[in-house]
Amino acid sequence: MPSYRVTMIVGTLELGVKPETVLPTLTQAIADFTTVESSDIAIVSGRPRVTVRFTADTDEAAFLIAEQGIDGARVSAEPIAWQVNRQVHGRWEPLA
Numbered sequence: 001m002p003s004y005r006v007t008m009i010v011g012t013l014e015l016g017v018k019p020e021t022v023l024p025t026l027t028q029a030i031a032d033f034t035t036v037e038s039s040d041i042a043i044v045s046g047r048p049r050v051t052v053r054f055t056a057d058t059d060e061a062a063f064l065i066a067e068q069g070i071d072g073a074r075v076s077a078e079p080i081a082w083q084v085n086r087q088v089h090g091r092w093e094p095l096a
Contacts, residue, residue: 001055003037003087004095006030006066010048011078022077023050029072030054033065047080059086059095 010022020041027039030052037053052069056062066084073079085092 001057002062003053004056004062004066004084005051005053005087005092006069006082006084007049007051008070008073008082009044009080010050011080013077014075017076019048022048022073023052025076026050026069026073027052030065030069032072033068062086063095 006026008026010019013019013022023039023041027036030036031054035055037055039050039052041048041050043049050073054062054065056065063084066082070079070082084095086095087093
C-alpha cells in the first residue's frame, strides 16, 4: 500500500490551545480513517509545521483522508497551507 504524507503549516491557535496539541489532533483525525505510519513537528521559517505519514489505496483516497485530517486540526489551529505528497521510489512527490 502506498505511503502518503500531509504537511500543514500552523497559523493562529484557538484560544487556550497549546501548540503541542496540534500534532496529536491531526494525527488522530487521520488515524480515524487509515493507518498512521509516523508524525513529526518542526519549526520552518519561524512557523510550526506538522507532518503525518499514512497509508492509502489511491491518490484520491489519500487526498480525502488528508482533507479530513486538516478539517479535524481546524478545531485547534488555523492551517496557513497544507500539501499532500506520495512516496515514489524513496522521494516525496506532490499530488497533482
